Amino acid sequence: MKQISRRDFINLALAYSGGMLLSGLKSRMRPIVANIEGVRPNIIILVLDAMTARNLSLYGYGRRTTPNFERFADRANVYHAHYSAGNFTSPGTASILTGTYPWTHRAINMSSSVTPSLSDRNIFTLLGNKYYRLAYSQNIWTNFIINSFADSLESYLMPGRFSAAEQVLGAAFVNDLNSAYRSYDDFLTANSDAPGSLLFGTLERLLFRRELTIAQSDSREYPNGLPRISNYPILFRLRDVFEGIRQTIEELPRPFFAYLHLWAPHSPYRPTTEFMDLFKDGWKPLKKPQHPLGSGIPQSSLNKRRLDYDKYIANVDAEFGRLIDAWDESHILDESYVIVTSDHGESFERGVDTHITPLLYETLVHIPLIISSPGQASRQDIFTPTSSVDLLPTLLHLSGVAVPSLCEGQLLPNLGGMENPQRSIFAVEAKTNSAFMPLTHATIMLRKGIYKMIYYTGRGERPDLFELYDLENDPEEMNDLYQSSPRTDSLKGELLSQLALVNSR
Amino acid sequence: LIRRIAISISERFPPINALTPVYSTGLSFLNIWMLIHFFWKFPGWIKFLGVSEIAVVLAYSFATTLLESLALIIGLVMITALLPKAWLRDMFVARGTALVLLGLGYVMYFVFRFQSKTDYPADAVRLIPLVAAGIGGLAYSAGRISVVRHALESLADLFLVFLYIFFPLGIFGILIVVLRNLW
Numbered sequence: 001m002k003q004i005s006r007r008d009f010i011n012l013a014l015a016y017s018g019g020m021l022l023s024g025l026k027s028r029m030r031p032i033v034a035n036i037e038g039v040r041p042n043i044i045i046l047v048l049d050a051m052t053a054r055n056l057s058l059y060g061y062g063r064r065t066t067p068n069f070e071r072f073a074d075r076a077n078v079y080h081a082h083y084s085a086g087n088f089t090s091p092g093t094a095s096i097l098t099g100t101y102p103w104t105h106r107a108i109n110m111s112s113s114v115t116p117s118l119s120d121r122n123i124f125t126l127l128g129n130k131y132y133r134l135a136y137s138q139n140i141w142t143n144f145i146i147n148s149f150a151d152s153l154e155s156y157l158m159p160g161r162f163s164a165a166e167q168v169l170g171a172a173f174v175n176d177l178n179s180a181y182r183s184y185d186d187f188l189t190a191n192s193d194a195p196g197s198l199l200f201g202t203l204e205r206l207l208f209r210r211e212l213t214i215a216q217s218d219s220r221e222y223p224n225g226l227p228r229i230s231n232y233p234i235l236f237r238l239r240d241v242f243e244g245i246r247q248t249i250e251e252l253p254r255p256f257f258a259y260l261h262l263w264a265p266h267s268p269y270r271p272t273t274e275f276m277d278l279f280k281d282g283w284k285p286l287k288k289p290q291h292p293l294g295s296g297i298p299q300s301s302l303n304k305r306r307l308d309y310d311k312y313i314a315n316v317d318a319e320f321g322r323l324i325d326a327w328d329e330s331h332i333l334d335e336s337y338v339i340v341t342s343d344h345g346e347s348f349e350r351g352v353d354t355h356i357t358p359l360l361y362e363t364l365v366h367i368p369l370i371i372s373s374p375g376q377a378s379r380q381d382i383f384t385p386t387s388s389v390d391l392l393p394t395l396l397h398l399s400g401v402a403v404p405s406l407c408e409g410q411l412l413p414n415l416g417g418m419e420n421p422q423r424s425i426f427a428v429e430a431k432t433n434s435a436f437m438p439l440t441h442a443t444i445m446l447r448k449g450i451y452k453m454i455y456y457t458g459r460g461e462r463p464d465l466f467e468l469y470d471l472e473n474d475p476e477e478m479n480d481l482y483q484s485s486p487r488t489d490s491l492k493g494e495l496l497s498q499l500a501l502v503n504s505r
Numbered sequence: 506l507i508r509r510i511a512i513s514i515s516e517r518f519p520p521i522n523a524l525t526p527v528y529s530t531g532l533s534f535l536n537i538w539m540l541i542h543f544f545w546k547f548p549g550w551i552k553f554l555g556v557s558e559i560a561v562v563l564a565y566s567f568a569t570t571l572l573e574s575l576a577l578i579i580g581l582v583m584i585t586a587l588l589p590k591a592w593l594r595d596m597f598v599a600r601g602t603a604l605v606l607l608g609l610g611y612v613m614y615f616v617f618r619f620q621s622k623t624d625y626p627a628d629a630v631r632l633i634p635l636v637a638a639g640i641g642g643l644a645y646s647a648g649r650i651s652v653v654r655h656a657l658e659s660l661a662d663l664f665l666v667f668l669y670i671f672f673p674l675g676i677f678g679i680l681i682v683v684l685r686n687l688w
Contacts, residue, residue: 109549109552109553112552175686176682176685179561179562179565182562183565184565188539188565188566188569193546194617195542196538196542196566197535197539197566197573198538198612198613199577199609199612200572200576201616202612202615202616205619206630434552
């Protein structure tokens with residue numbers, strides 16, 4: 001056997017250490033190298049429905065609900081004052097996808113879609129065919145919006161994909177999805193109302209019952225029943241859905257843009273057995289007064305619901321952790337912008353359960369936003385207020401696409417934008433207002449600096465009402481400063497002028 | 506032999522002039538149910554749907570109701586063919602109308618018990634054979650009591666007028682649905 005000389009040993013050692021150094025550099029610099037070579041990073045938006053930032057330990061919640069989100073945040077930009085533009089799916093999602101506020105996109109009613117003028121001004125169309133574009137939403141109200149943009153998608157997964165049982169009839173009419181969902185799933189075979197089709201609707205219920213029984217035959221995994229979509233016949237296992245999107249993303253052609261909208265942790269809150277015993281801690285949230293526009297639900301019931309919600313979030317967090325680990329291993333994180341956010345929040349206070357309410361308190365509109373850039377290795381915290389309308393311009397900027405003038409958002413700090421603490425951010429609730437008329441039955445929120453003003457108008461016999469909070473010193477919104485703050489007049493003036501402006505269009 | 510078999514089979518089916526009023530009753534009942542629920546939803550839809558979008562929902566609904574009514578009458582014809590002639594075929598208008606009205610009435614009750622797809626009115630389901638037998642008995646008796654028989658035949662005749670409204674609307678609905686789904 002040939003002896004290794006001293007010179008050979010030194011050469012080998014140098015070559016080995018050089019190789020190790022280069023391989024380390026390569027993994028850290030992969031996105032930069034990719035950009036130099038003209039390969040665009042992928043973009044993944046993961047929307048977790050009805051996930052308020054207020055119940056995530058990542059944002060300082062009293063229960064440790066999100067250890068895996070915290071782990072992910074160690075390599076991401078964490079936005080601490082991020083707002084949805086509405087308090088339920090339609091306006092919240094439409095603002096993410098169009099970069100406009102509800103008064104512009106007009107998806108203000110339950111299950112509504114955006115105004116036709118935005119059918120070619122949305123994230124899918126604007127990014128163009130430089131990306132392989134995929135959309136998947138378990139929430140059919142989101143599909144009502146995406147269906148208007150379906151021509152700009154290379155791949156569009158139906159809401160029942162990755163489900164344990166589903167019977168969404170409208171999905172069979174792929175060329176006319178909105179009308180078919182509206183006709184069949186919202187009316188003729190409606191889930192929660194009497195079906196418009198007396199015979200087929202009844203028959204469909206009986207058939208779905210059979211499927212349901214088979215899907216739920218093993219109650220040990222989900223003691224409260226399988227998670228399901230409210231109002232639509234879709235039941236699923238969280239693990240199947242996360243595993244489904246993991247696999248789908250890994251198999252997509254590069255570069256891709258993927259919009260993934262998962263139902264969880266939206267109600268009904270149904271965690272697996274593993275999470276049922278969490279948080280037996282006796283911890284109680286701050287008791288807040290009932291709001292006159294709330295639903296009058298007693299605080300003790302709300303605390304119980306909150307506990308279920310927290311357990312379900314912990315369950316979602318665990319699955320999210322598995323997903324991120326898998327994407328780390330398959331280098332998806334090194335090659336992609338991964339954006340984790342929600343469409344709106346969830347409330348268990350002031351007599352309000354979930355989010356069907358005219359209120360716009362922090363629990364309902366303060367949502368998470370975590371963005372991991374390709375290969376990002378450290379955490380950046382951004383505390384200035386941002387909005388869901390900022391995502392579209394930011395992603396267009398990162399992709400080298402011009403931002404359209406209609407867009408009402410700004411570039412996010414750390415991703416091309418600058419921090420602007422005095423910027424005005426709005427949220428709108430107007431589900432009883434006609435989408436074709438000026439906003440006269442609405443709640444409008446203005447966040448500016450440390451202040452937040454809420455304006456209620458057209459609420460039945462009640463006179464118009466303002467509230468003002470100092471979120472720096474009163475993050476729980478307990479002390480209404482409307483009558484006493486020197487900032488009241490200027491904020492009220494700005495809010496009312498903005499409303500007058502959008503109503504005059 | 507084939508001719509005799511064909512005649513024998515055709516003799517088991519109700520004649521077309523008896524079939525039409527019974528079909529009209531079912532078609533009208535199903536369309537009226539659909540329209541009541543349509544107009545119940547209408548105030549919510551006009552907040553965010555244009556007139557043409559609502560009209561398309563109506564087209565899908567008329568198309569579906571037409572298919573539903575055809576399924577109903579085909580089912581009834583099959584039952585008629587299976588039963589002895591004296592049970593149903595001989596007084597088909599009165600007994601068929603009674604069966605349609607009582608049967609759909611029970612389905613209405615059943616739907617009100619079946620509040621959502623995840624609820625299940627097990628007791629109402631268990632009673633289905635009993636209720637079906639009861640409805641069958643009532644329909645048979647209706648044919649034997651002349652006042653009731655005449656009332657049912659008059660009612661079925663009245664429903665004939667709706668056939669000329671709902672049937673073309675159903676065909677038009679099917680055309681709209683097909684055209685919208687071709688491209």
